[in-house]
Amino acid sequence: MTYEVIDSFKVKSLVNTRLLYKLPLNYTEKSNETTISVVVNITQKYDETLHGDKQLIQNKLILPETPKLISYIQGGPGFPCGVPLDNSGYTKVLIDKGYQIVFLDQRGTGLSTPLERQTFNQLVPRLDGESESAYTQRQLDFILNFRADSIVEDYERVRISLLGDEGKWSLIGQSYGGFTSFTYVSKYPQSLKEILITGGVPPINYGPDDVYAATYERTKERNIHYFNKYPADKARIQNILKYLNENTVKLPNGGTLSVERFQQLGLSFGGTGGTDNIHQLVVKFDYDLKLFGFPTYQILTAVEREYSFDTNIIYALFQEAIYCDGNNLKVKTSDWSADRLRYLPNNSSFVYSEKNEVTYFTGEMVYKSMFEDYVELEPFKSLAYALHTNEKWSKLYDTQILYETKVPIVAATYVYDQYVDFDVTRKVKQEVFKGNGNLKQFITSEFFHNGVRAGADKVIGSLFDLLDCEID
Known part of the structure; x- marks a missing residue:
């Protein structure tokens, strides 16, 4: 799958490259050929031997010979990823670990066919003589393509584009990004090396x-x-x-x-x-x-x-x-x-x-x-x-795959999290993983829901320590 480089620049010690993909609006109805724009930013450490030619930086994505990609999946739903303009916070932690970071604007946000009043009216225009109920149904049919399962399909196309069919990458999911990460491993465990979750274990089987x-x-x-x-x-x-x-x-x-x-x-x-x-x-x-x-x-x-x-x-x-x-x-x-x-x-x-x-x-x-x-x-x-x-919902989590997966999953869980409840998270761990060790937690009362931003070194560092324990 091809992409278009729409922006690329060096800022201090980082190189950011924005890629534009044209991807299907609907992945389940093959007869629907509508496409949307999905934009990804790749952030990596500036390397003189790779990126020394300014013209190359501006015109193409240049990755190391053996890329080490990690996708940061943003919280929300409905928020884009910011482009890092300095090497700090969780960006620095991941860059120092040797990763190249994939920041994808989830469909409907940022540069990825953003949905708002005016753009929505253009994407789903009201037809002449159309009733309110009929128009609302078409709006509903359209926006249901912007759920986590469709976002995961976008990520898969990007992964294959960057790494090939057999290439694997890592995920770090913040809040709703953690929910999306669980959908990802439910659908494509073979594509993932490891998953880090920060305040985002989903309430599987709870409503x-x-x-x-x-x-x-x-x-x-x-x-x-x-x-x-x-x-x-x-x-x-x-x-x-x-x-x-x-x-x-x-x-x-x-x-x-x-x-x-x-x-x-x-x-x-x-x-x-x-x-x-x-x-x-x-x-x-x-x-x-x-x-x-x-x-x-x-x-x-x-x-x-x-x-x-x-x-x-x-x-x-x-x-x-x-x-x-x-x-x-x-x-x-x-x-x-x-x-x-x-x-x-x-x-x-x-x-x-x-x-x-x-x-x-x-x-x-x-x-x-x-x-x-x-x-x-x-x-x-x-x-x-x-x-x-609405009563017709796409499927998000496969509990059998989550129970059996060999993909390491580590999660930062905050005791006083106002958004993702600590007790519900513990129940999900007990009921879905049943003590099999497939979900390891760093539990802390030091941070609130934004721990990955407030204490990136400690939160992400603790998650990597858990991964190291698994490897041992």
Whole structure:
């Protein structure tokens, strides 16, 4: 399979080369000849003997004679991979291990046929006289090609292009990238040398309700921590939510800052420093209300920048769809799981009332109101409802292959992970791997979900130590 080099440059000690592939939209229907663009960036250490000719750097991909490729699979769903502009963080750890790193913009993100309001309308245009239901069905049929199984097929085409049919590479999957890595080994174990997972063991054979029941409990813990640290914010937040409940507040891009949208700032709890960042926003917002009687443009801009849903629509649309696996016959639909579970009696602190002493922030959850509050999500409201009632899901995980595989799998598991629950991860290890040693864990309470960024040396180093133990 051929590719086109669309960008290549040296930055300090790194060489980045971006490759453009034309790949099938649909891998299962051979009659569908529609293609999409998938872009991959290869990052490697600059080598004078290989890359000394500037003209060669610009015009072609040059790999060592015996490549040592590792694919970094990004979290999400619906986020691209950034191009490293300096040799630091997890890039440096992997480069120092002698790897060339493959950063693939997952289909629908970055340079890989990105999906957003305008591009979606071009890719799936509404036909003259087409009913709303018929158009929504065509949208659904289209976007279901952007799940993990299709992403894995893209990776396979890239692997073969770079290494040949028999060549193997390694994976490092962060968060949803870990989920995708498990799909990869379920489909193509023969293509993989080893898999490193950071905060991303998928909840195999569990459904959205199981996931969000656990997520609400973890989010409660993060709220308790927050309000113990910043007790004065209880009154500040009640003041802010009262204002939002009584007024229509528009954000700079035209979206609505509702009570529920403000609570979604709790998404930041999942990363290092998230509580401190939210506190700064709360203090400023409350101060503006007391000084002027309304929030200033500055604070509204700051709040708007905290969210990725306008710029990453797959993140909102697929947030619960990633927990729907065609092999799990117990779960047919997601049915707005996070929205439903919010109104259970034990989750009452997540529902604003003026009578509350405290109202909790929510976390990595998607609510019906988001498709009214976010200006870029509003056009996808019908599609969102179709996804949450959809019953036909592609198959993601083969538990028999996972149990039997000889591909070493090592995972960093974070005790206080707000997004990928520690207890569910342990259950998956027990129920799928049954003590056979095919999944080895580095368990730590030192980091949150973004451990691979906050402590790359320790997290990735510990995973390589586990791999070395397997080799011994």
